Amino acid sequence: MDKRIIKANFRTVDFENNKKLNSVVFYGAVRNPLRTHTYFIVDLWNSQCHIVELSNLYTLGNFHKCLQVVERNNHKQYTSFRRLRTLFQDGTYTIKQYGLLVGANIPHHVRYIGDKRFWIGNVGTHNALICDLEKRQVTSVVPDTEDIILGPQVSYDERTGEVFFLTYEVKGHLQLSLVDPQFKNRFSIKKWNTKTDEITTVWTDEINCLLVDGFRVTADQSYAIFSDLRFALDEDCQFDPNAVYVVDLKTRKTWEIPGLKASAHVEPDPDDPHVFYISEHQIGIVVKDEVTEQDVAKNPDVTLIARLKFVTKEIGGVVGVASIHKYRMTPEGPVLLGTYAAGKDFVRATWHFAFKNKGRKYIASISSPYIVIIDAETMTLHKKIDTGIKPLYGLHVSADGEQFYCNSFFDFYIVDFDTGKVQATFNFQKRRKGHVFHVSAHTITVDNFY
Numbered sequence: 525m526d527k528r529i530i531k532a533n534f535r536t537v538d539f540e541n542n543k544k545l546n547s548v549v550f551y552g553a554v555r556n557p558l559r560t561h562t563y564f565i566v567d568l569w570n571s572q573c574h575i576v577e578l579s580n581l582y583t584l585g586n587f588h589k590c591l592q593v594v595e596r597n598n599h600k601q602y603t604s605f606r607r608l609r610t611l612f613q614d615g616t617y618t619i620k621q622y623g624l625l626v627g628a629n630i631p632h633h634v635r636y637i638g639d640k641r642f643w644i645g646n647v648g649t650h651n652a653l654i655c656d657l658e659k660r661q662v663t664s665v666v667p668d669t670e671d672i673i674l675g676p677q678v679s680y681d682e683r684t685g686e687v688f689f690l691t692y693e694v695k696g697h698l699q700l701s702l703v704d705p706q707f708k709n710r711f712s713i714k715k716w717n718t719k720t721d722e723i724t725t726v727w728t729d730e731i732n733c734l735l736v737d738g739f740r741v742t743a744d745q746s747y748a749i750f751s752d753l754r755f756a757l758d759e760d761c762q763f764d765p766n767a768v769y770v771v772d773l774k775t776r777k778t779w780e781i782p783g784l785k786a787s788a789h790v791e792p793d794p795d796d797p798h799v800f801y802i803s804e805h806q807i808g809i810v811v812k813d814e815v816t817e818q819d820v821a822k823n824p825d826v827t828l829i830a831r832l833k834f835v836t837k838e839i840g841g842v843v844g845v846a847s848i849h850k851y852r853m854t855p856e857g858p859v860l861l862g863t864y865a866a867g868k869d870f871v872r873a874t875w876h877f878a879f880k881n882k883g884r885k886y887i888a889s890i891s892s893p894y895i896v897i898i899d900a901e902t903m904t905l906h907k908k909i910d911t912g913i914k915p916l917y918g919l920h921v922s923a924d925g926e927q928f929y930c931n932s933f934f935d936f937y938i939v940d941f942d943t944g945k946v947q948a949t950f951n952f953q954k955r956r957k958g959h960v961f962h963v964s965a966h967t968i969t970v971d972n973f974y
Contacts, residue, residue, distance in 0.1 A: 525665050525716075525723065530653065532662040533577045541571040542947060543938065549929045550642050550655075550968040551918050551936075552631030561631060563644070563655055566936055576655055578662060633677040634968045637687050638718060642968065645676035652678075667691060679741035679748070687716040688726075688741045690750065692733070700734055708732050713748050713771065727771050729778045738768075738790035742797040745773055747853060749790045749800055762823055763844065768802050770858055779857045785825075785844070791878050793900075794885070798853045799861070801887055801900075805873040806844040846873035848887060850903055862903030870896060874919060881925030881941055888928065892916040895928055895939060909944040913937065920969040929969055 545568040552563045563576040631653075633645035640657040651674055652665040667674050675690030696709030708730040716723045727748065739750040748771040754764040763785040770779040785804045793799035806825070825844035847865035851858045864870075869891070876889035878900055885900040893916050895909040911930065918931040928939040938947040 526668040527654075528664050530578055530662045530664050532655075532660075533579075534574065534660045535577075536572050536574050538572055541568060543927075544569055544571070545922060545927065545938075547922055547929070548970045549920065549936070550634050550636070550970075551931050552634065552644060561653075563631070563642075564936070565642075565655075565657060568938075574657060576662065578653075635678050635680050635687075636968055636970045637678070637680045638682065638685055643678050643680070643687065645678065652676075671695060673697060675736045675739060675750075677737065677739040677750075679739060681741065681743075681745065685718045687718060688739075688748065689714055689716065690736055690739055692736070697734070700732070706732060713773075726773055727776055727778075729771075729776075731769060731778065731780075733767070733769065737788045738802070740790045740792055740800075741773070742792045742800070744797040746797050747771060747800075748773055749792070749802075751784075751787045751790060751802065753786065753788045763806070763825075770800075770853060772853075779853075781851070781858055789873075789875050791876055791887070794878050794880060796852075800851055800853075801876065801878055802849050802851065803873045803876050803889065804847045804849070806846045807872055843872040846870050846889075846891065848873065848876055848889065848898065848903075850900070864898045864903045864905070866905065874917065877919065877921045879921040879925045886925070888919060888921055890916050890919050890930075895919065895930070897941075909939060911937070911939060911944075911946050913946070922969065 547568045549566040549568065550563065551566075552561060561576075561578040563574075563578075565574040565576065567573065631644045631646060633643075635643045637643050637654070642655045642657075644653045644655060646652070654663045654665060656663070665674070671694050672691050673694055675692070678687050678689045680687050690711060690713055692709050692711045696707065700707040700709055709732075710728065710730050711733060712725050713727040714723055715726050731752075733750075733752040735753045737751050737753040739748070741748045749768065751768045752766045754766040765783050765785065766787055768781040768784060768787055768790065770781070771777075772779070781802070784802070786806045787802055788805045789803045791801045793801070823844065845865065845867050847863055847870070849863050850861040852861050853859075864887075871891050873896070874890040874892075876887055878885065878887050880886070886906060887898040887900050889896045889898070891908075893911050893914045895911060895916075897906045897908070898904070899906045909928075913930065913932045913935075916930055916932055918929070920929045921927070922929070926941050928941065930937045930939060939945070940947075
């Protein structure tokens with residue numbers, strides 16, 4: 525892996541905290557100019573927030589790498605990417621506009637990787653940054669081979685100090701995106717030992733996967749699970765079907781769970797390494813200046829229209845009903861154990877977590893402004909907490925299952941499991957007029973950090 529230090533400004537501010545928790549929560553944001561990151565590392569024990577600001581950040585190397593491969597292979601339509609359905613379909617965006625759209629560098633995937641370090645995967649550019657709070661530095665991480673793209677998410681094994689990540693081939697990705705939707709690209713799972721800096725390949729296979737999301741490795745390193753998130757919509761506003769892949773890391777066999785709608789996120793069971801939960805979190809993007817009522821009527825699942833404003837133009841986002849599925853791995857492959865779905869009462873499920881509270885196992889997800897708490901044994905609703913927060917983005921659960929950590933733009937909240945009481949912990953920076961920003965949809969908590 526190629527690593528280089530990125531210029532970053534670290535500062536620490538104190539805040540009033542009514543409830544001391546032995547937790548650290550990380551979330552990030554991007555604002556105009558688009559090459560600016562801000563990370564908020566919230567220390568709930570010492571009532572301090574470490575703010576990390578990166579300016580002149582350039583993480584579009586993988587995107588331009590794709591363009592170079594397109595040009596070398598003489599794809600005639602590469603200037604408009606008419607068949608590229610990673611984020612949209614039937615598009616007429618130019619390369620520059622698409623670069624602005626995807627290259628917003630949203631710090632979307634965050635994992636703690638030990639020694640006060642956080643791995644930040646960007647949503648569109650498929651490279652990574654490592655934020656080291658101890659050394660107060662940020663490092664850019666990209667593959668050292670130009671024909672390889674780094675997957676946006678990692679899985680960390682605290683026992684062994686190993687980081688698992690995915691790579692895939694640029695040429696195959698473009699073949700799948702631009703030429704043949706049925707093409708199988710070569711993917712690899714690699715393991716980085718953070719103590720020795722050694723990288724080894726633990727699995728390689730050819731699969732029909734376009735946009736990797738939700739990558740997780742189970743606690744005993746038996747299985748790696750990830751989704752192929754194809755959340756574009758067709759002309760009738762129907763979600764593209766996608767798949768979840770399960771890799772047996774011992775036998776190297778690959779299993780596919782097909783036919784899902786906008787499945788993105790994967791969560792292993794906290795007790796049983798053979799059980800995992802996947803979400804159909806239901807968001808699609810339509811490249812139109814306006815999404816009409818007629819568009820909504822074409823798809824009975826659609827319940828909400830979200831409008832996202834970028835520098836280039838407006839696009840219409842369609843949000844549909846969501847569900848969470850519980851699977852068990854067997855020698856014959858994954859077996860469905862149960863599903864939670866509530867129609868229009870459960871939409872746009874963001875990141876979900878399996879956790880234990882007072883000895884009972886639950887799954888928590890967001891259907892803004894609600895925190896939806898599901899009984900993991902029966903896959904039925906336990907309760908919904910109305911936070912009153914819109915939009916509600918991130919979610920994580922404390923180690924004891926007693927508190928939820930949430931964020932909405934630059935606000936951070938603690939929500940009590942039993943009472944549903946919302947504590948607004950702090951707001952460091954209000955939205956400034958004329959500045960577009962996107963807060964990461966995922967938060968990360970690290971218990972017993974200090």
